Amino acid sequence: MTTPLLGQMMDVPLTVSSLLAHAARHFGSTEIVSRRIEGDLHRYTYRDCEKRAKQLAQALIALGVEPGDRVATLAWNGYRHLEAYYGTTGFGAVCHTINPRLFPDQIAYIINHADDAYVLFDTTFAALVDTLAPQCPHVRGWIALCDEAHRPPMQTSVLCYETLMDGQDGGFDWPALDEQQASYLCYTSGTTGNPKGALYTHRSTVLHAFGAALPDSMSLSASDSVLPIVPMFHVNAWGLAHAGPLTGAKLVFPGKDLDGKSLYELMESERVTCSAGVPTVWLGLLNYLRETGGKFSSLQRTVIGGSACPPAMLRILEDDYGVQVIHAWGMTEMSPLGTLSKLNWEQSQRPLAEQRKLLEKQGHVIYGVDMKIVGEDGRELPWDGVAFGDLHVRGPWVIDRYFRKEESPLIDGWFPTGDVATIDPDSFLHITDRSKDVIKSGGEWISSIDVENVAVAHPAVAEAACIACAHPKWTERPLLVVVKRAGFDVTREELLAFYDGKVAKWWIPDDVVFVDELPHTATGKLQKLKLRDLFRDHVLPSALEDGRNCALTPGAQGKPVR
Template identity: 90%
Template sequence: MTTPLLGQMMDVPLIVSSLLAHAARHAGSTEIVSRRIEGDLHRYTYRDCEQRAKQLAQALIALGVAPGERVATLAWNGYRHLEAYYGITGFGAVCHTINPSLFPDQIAYIVNHADDAYVLFDTTFAPLVDALAPQCPKVRGWIALADEAHLPAMQTPVLSYETLMAAQDGNFAWPYLDERQASYLCYTSGTTGNPKGALYSHRSTVLHAFGASLPDAMSLSARDAVLPVVPMFHVNAWGIPHAAPLTGAKLVLPGKDLDGKSLYELMEGERVTYSAGVPTVWLGLLNYMREAGVQFSSLNRTVIGGSACPPAMLRTFEDDYGVQVIHAWGMTEMSPLGTLSKLTWEQSRRPLAEQRKSLEKQGRAIYGVDMKIVGEEGRELPWDGVAFGDLHVRGPWVIDRYFRKDDSPLADGWFPTGDVATIDRDGFLHITDRSKDVIKSGGEWISSIDIENVAIAHPAVAEAACIACAHPKWTERPLLVVVRRAGASVTREELLAFYEGKVAKWWIPDDVAFVDELPHTATGKLQKLKLRDIFRDHVLPSALEDEKNCSLARGNPV
């Protein structure tokens, strides 16, 4: 057997600390701006951030944290949280970001399952920490992200982050680590059963940062000021805290105030060019801007993901405010980016209506992600934009198995996402539903996402969700649940008529229910499991009619 000829290149590991070290050395004066819990704006540079991240690494080592141990965060998007991202991982420990919006019992489960050594928390979460601490006896200490003057009154003994930092000089060299060592631990939102942990590596994190920064992905550059509205506790803010220092982009971190007015004022004040978040956040921002009659002066691009971006929202951003929408799809198990809606050279020369149709989809896979759709018995389906099946993915930042689970979820080396999708001839992915949310009517499938997108395009609708209701003849039929826009009026009949000519007749919902608000998960997604429970006993008018007809056919009185 011939011995392979190896390349003669430096063997430099791909480690997370190298991202911040690069920014400190080559974009050292670029600003990181944070709206603090204390109420003011904090400013410093990448150079300052690396210095303080090194102080944090020293402080954690002094507390006895060993490489491989987990250190958790319960925090908003801010400079101290960013320091934790790098200070924890920089010496080989694992940064475990916790979503504070989960139920307390779920958070306690996550902390105990991860076996967290310490938990760093923003002071707004002091009551939550007091509730958690008795349930998490293995946590060695709780560290408040504040100085002594701003420590909250608590039942739980806590350490001051700034006091720990002040005891260290930052004279610390980032160690060379095995790039396959664990870097971050992120748990799924746990909509069914207990949350599951996705344990990333340094290698996967750095490769994901490269992939996210590509021109046909997030397309970040040193000329951008980027404001991640997506929380740093939600899948590492989609990789922006890593892609921004890789490119040298200015970072603007919004803290806890994510209402439309606060976001708009911060964007304008810091001349933000780029942002990212879930549709529910943008709904609040767009409502504020419409009511206030204001425009953006600097924002030109935004990534929308977490759940499908309604076409009406895409058109509002682009037509009314001149902001390019980049529709994205991914999941915790993918670090999270998978696809982004960027047109090819050839697509960009098609009629505008065709371009818009493509951009409403979730987009093309970025390098590092491969995907396929499969039908019955795992048979791969064609990329024709018509055939739809279960979406499977693979790549260097896709999980192999869940944290502390021996069995692998992979099928023939591919990760089954749980999404139902089509892929067209251009390679554009279109998520038609989650497999658990698709409506099975008379043996045919109806996309709840497509039904929702039509409803949201109605000027009187603020939010909409489509769920399946039981039906005696068709097994399931769609029920549309709607939140009216403030001050607007629309009836059931008017909404159902709005669907005519926009979808197949048999896709039109059988009924409409109006509510004051829709339930959302901790990450802003529609909580359809809860909606199905709320409307479990809802009887569709068509179901009553079919029951009546069936009864008459049997000769029974009605």
């Protein structure tokens, strides 16, 4: 057998610290701006950030943290959180970002499951830490991300971040690490039961940063001013905390205030060109602009993901405010980016209506990700835009197994996402549902997302969710749950009539329920499990017309729930 001819290139490992070192060396004067918990705006540079990240590394080593130990964060988007990203991973420890919006019992479970050595927290979470500390006996210390003047009064004994930093000089060289060492630990909140951990590597993190920055991805460059609305505790801010230093882009962190007014003012004052966030946050920002008549003077594009971007939101941002919307899809298990909606040259020459239909989908994969859809028999389905199937993915930044789980979820080397989707001849992915949310009426699938998108296009609808409701003849039929826009009114009959000509007649919901608000997960996604539980006894008018009751409870008296 012939010995393969090896190349003669430098063997330089792909490490997270190299991203910040690159930014500090070649974009050292580029700003990082943060709205602090203390209320003011903090400014410094990539050069300053690397020095302080090194000080943090020194401080953690002095506390006894070793490579492989997990150091957790409970923090908003800000410069200290960014330092924690690099100060922990830079010497081989693992940065474990925790979503503070989860229930305290879930957070305690995550901390204990990860066996976190230390937890860094913003002072807004002082009361939460007092609740968590007795439940997490193996945590060696809790570190408040503040100076002594802002140390909160607490029952828990805590260390002060700035005091720890003051004891170090930053004269530290990032060690050479194996690129397969663990870098970040993120737990997914999108599963049933206890959250599961996705443990990334330095290699996967750096490759994902390259993928995120590509022109047909988030298209970042050194000329950008980037505001990540998506939290740094939500899958590493979709990679922006790494792609920013990789490209030398200016970073603008919003802190805890994500209301429309706060975001708009920060975008304008810092000349933000690019942003990213979930649809619910953009809904609040658009409502603020509508109320005040505001316009964007610098914002060019935004990435919207986490849940499907309603086509109406896409059109409003592009037509009324001149902002390009990049529809994205991914998941914690994918670091998270999988697909983004960008047109190739040929597609960009098509009529505008056709372009928009494509851009409303979740888009095509970026290099580093492959995908397929499979039927119930496990066979791959055609990319014809019609066949629905379970979506499977693979790639160098997709997990092989969950943290501390021996059994791999992979099927023939592919990760089953739990999404139901179509892929069209243009290779564009269209997520039609989560497998647990799909509505099967008379043996045929109805996309709850498509039904919701029609509803939110109505001017009187602020938000909508479509769920399955039991039916005696069709097994399941769609129920639409709606939040009205402030100052607007719409009736059930008017809203159902709005569907005429927009979807197949049998996709039109059988009933509409109006509510004051919809439940959301800690990451801003519609909590359909809670909605299904809330309306499990709802009786559809069509079910009564068939002369049968559907899961009536005593007292329902055969009337639809209102």
